[in-house]
Amino acid sequence: MARNSCVSSSTAAAVSASSSSSSAPFNLLLKTSRDHFSQLHRIYFRAHLDALSASSHLRSRNETCTSSFDEGGFERAHFSTCNCCSSNGGQIAYASSSEGFDKCKYLHFNLRRRRTSIRKIHASGSLVTSQEEPFSASQAEENPRWAFGAGIQKDLERRLPHYVSDFVDGLHPKAVASVFFLYFACLAPCIAFGGLLSHVTAGHIGVVETIVATSGVGVLYPLVAGQPLTLLGPTGLMVVFCGLLYKVTFRLGLPFLPIYGWVGIWSCLFLLILAAIEASDLIRHFTRFTDETFSALISLGYISEASKSIGNIFKQSSSYTIASSLLAVILASCTWRLATFLTQLKNSRFLVRSVRNVLSDFGPPLAIFLTSCASHLLFPSVPLPELLIPSTFSTTSGRPWQVPLLSIPSWAIAASIIPAALLTLLVFLDQNITTRLVNNPEYHLKKGAGYHLDLAVLGVLMAVSSCFGLPWMFASTVPSLSHVRSLATTSKSIHISGDNAEAPEENVVGVRENRLTGMLIHVCVGASLLLLSVLRLVPMPVIDGIFLYMGMTSLMGNQFIERLKLWFCDPELYPQHEFIETVPRAVLHSFTALQLTCVAALWALKHSPYGITFPLLILALMPVRNYIAGSFVAPPYLDVMDAH
Numbered sequence: 001m002a003r004n005s006c007v008s009s010s011t012a013a014a015v016s017a018s019s020s021s022s023s024a025p026f027n028l029l030l031k032t033s034r035d036h037f038s039q040l041h042r043i044y045f046r047a048h049l050d051a052l053s054a055s056s057h058l059r060s061r062n063e064t065c066t067s068s069f070d071e072g073g074f075e076r077a078h079f080s081t082c083n084c085c086s087s088n089g090g091q092i093a094y095a096s097s098s099e100g101f102d103k104c105k106y107l108h109f110n111l112r113r114r115r116t117s118i119r120k121i122h123a124s125g126s127l128v129t130s131q132e133e134p135f136s137a138s139q140a141e142e143n144p145r146w147a148f149g150a151g152i153q154k155d156l157e158r159r160l161p162h163y164v165s166d167f168v169d170g171l172h173p174k175a176v177a178s179v180f181f182l183y184f185a186c187l188a189p190c191i192a193f194g195g196l197l198s199h200v201t202a203g204h205i206g207v208v209e210t211i212v213a214t215s216g217v218g219v220l221y222p223l224v225a226g227q228p229l230t231l232l233g234p235t236g237l238m239v240v241f242c243g244l245l246y247k248v249t250f251r252l253g254l255p256f257l258p259i260y261g262w263v264g265i266w267s268c269l270f271l272l273i274l275a276a277i278e279a280s281d282l283i284r285h286f287t288r289f290t291d292e293t294f295s296a297l298i299s300l301g302y303i304s305e306a307s308k309s310i311g312n313i314f315k316q317s318s319s320y321t322i323a324s325s326l327l328a329v330i331l332a333s334c335t336w337r338l339a340t341f342l343t344q345l346k347n348s349r350f351l352v353r354s355v356r357n358v359l360s361d362f363g364p365p366l367a368i369f370l371t372s373c374a375s376h377l378l379f380p381s382v383p384l385p386e387l388l389i390p391s392t393f394s395t396t397s398g399r400p401w402q403v404p405l406l407s408i409p410s411w412a413i414a415a416s417i418i419p420a421a422l423l424t425l426l427v428f429l430d431q432n433i434t435t436r437l438v439n440n441p442e443y444h445l446k447k448g449a450g451y452h453l454d455l456a457v458l459g460v461l462m463a464v465s466s467c468f469g470l471p472w473m474f475a476s477t478v479p480s481l482s483h484v485r486s487l488a489t490t491s492k493s494i495h496i497s498g499d500n501a502e503a504p505e506e507n508v509v510g511v512r513e514n515r516l517t518g519m520l521i522h523v524c525v526g527a528s529l530l531l532l533s534v535l536r537l538v539p540m541p542v543i544d545g546i547f548l549y550m551g552m553t554s555l556m557g558n559q560f561i562e563r564l565k566l567w568f569c570d571p572e573l574y575p576q577h578e579f580i581e582t583v584p585r586a587v588l589h590s591f592t593a594l595q596l597t598c599v600a601a602l603w604a605l606k607h608s609p610y611g612i613t614f615p616l617l618i619l620a621l622m623p624v625r626n627y628i629a630g631s632f633v634a635p636p637y638l639d640v641m642d643a644h
Helices: 002-021 023-032 034-060 098-124 150-168 173-200 207-224 236-252 256-276 279-285 288-313 322-347 353-361 363-378 410-415 417-438 451-467 477-486 516-530 540-555 559-568 578-582 585-606 611-619 621-632 635-641
Strands: 067-069 075-078 488-493 505-511
Touching (some): 150 256, 150 451, 173 236, 173 353, 173 477, 173 516, 173 540, 207 451, 207 516, 236 256, 236 417, 256 279, 256 410, 256 417, 256 451, 279 417, 279 451, 288 322, 288 417, 288 477, 288 540, 288 559, 288 585, 322 353, 322 363, 322 488, 322 540, 353 363, 363 540, 410 417, 417 451, 417 477, 477 488, 477 516, 559 578, 585 611, 585 621, 611 621, 621 635
Antiparallel strands (some): 067 075, 488 505
């Protein structure tokens, strides 16, 4: 009884304290409609009642909870310090113990809904019946009237106010370091995948075409895209698709390049339609399960390519000695570790802050320069594999640049729709998942996204590339995430629990969002054709070390990898994470095992003769998460492990 009276008196005090600060908007609404005022008062009172109930719940657990209000008396931030739950800025929270799970989740969810209703009424002066905020991949405002192409228009309206600042924000030393680092990170895939393309297409598309496409598309995309931090480039999935397409055309006795061109044109048409009907909003059905499975697969691909490149030197058929093989391992390892050490130097105690920041920003480029110099100065007589760069600027086979699209029969043009549909699905999933990873809330991006605009721009660029026999450029997951991290400002925090302290966690404070770095990176890639003699001084093992660095850093923050590492850790020394403290250990490991099975299945399919169906298995991750994982994991636990 005493507790109820305390809550009632506190509630009355809260309502009384807030009435003076919110009198202006209330009077305005009262003049508009007395009914609206009464409904607003009830919602506002219930929100404060929930807040006080939650505070009482937290105090009973010896925790702290704070609330703050803006000038209008409306709640701005709730539970700014709350140890029993993670409110994430007022969004759905999950308690760290099972007994308080349902209550804490209910309170936070209702506070969010009340606060949303109050803000909408305060802004518009009328009551809004829907209390839930809409979720859209494009982050557009709720609009009941749908129009063809409206999503692209909204993306343009959202990004245009930031267009000038996108270039101004790129004028910073951190951006310069990002350009140098990612120049090598983007050039190496051009050479590696360009060589593979030349092999699987019998020389129709090779290294020169790949460099030209990467440079041209890479400059145009950040110039007009909605999310310029996403980098385009050649990918292993594109190489697999082109190889299978060449086999089909060879069996049918059709010329490869005209079919290739029409597949790209049809795919462009499909992508434009998908962008116009706002199909990218379907990406909201993808969860952290899909994002992290796809990200882990691509990151492991980079690590695998680097390891394979170094392992080839050890083969008996290799022309290199054992000294060359050992030096290659040392150079790759040193490049990887040195780049990692320099990047993390700004969070250490060494040197003064200004020097630490400069070395950290230029960490990967410095690692490339130092290890390349060491190989030439310390081991000048030991031969090492070099970058396979062409000596002249011409097509690989000597063909004309323009593809004769009308040199095939009309039925072949129409039949190209079939592989184009599979290509469209692959591009749609790869583009949206990669852009979703770039727009991760953990990076605290401020300028908004542009999913529909990005898809339309990519489709047009694919059509242009197809007309000239250039390889299609996809959203490159690992370079894109490395791009964001290279422009990020980070800090480290240490959480202490009892007598044990966790390892420091690196948190992103903000990212220097701009269009300039993406453009300059690919300008440098194109200029590589003018600096062939200089680039040959960089040993291939050094580039392999950068591949290792990119793959390993992209795995950082991947909750799937964190859960996987728990299999090899002492349960008494598990780190303090929400999903570890909330979810039972058996459920946690079972969910991780399912995700590991999905990664293994994707890896096997990608390297099989049926790799062209790879997009279908990515699409199947949604029902796997919803039905298979949902069959043995309770919904509250599934939400905890699968929430961003």
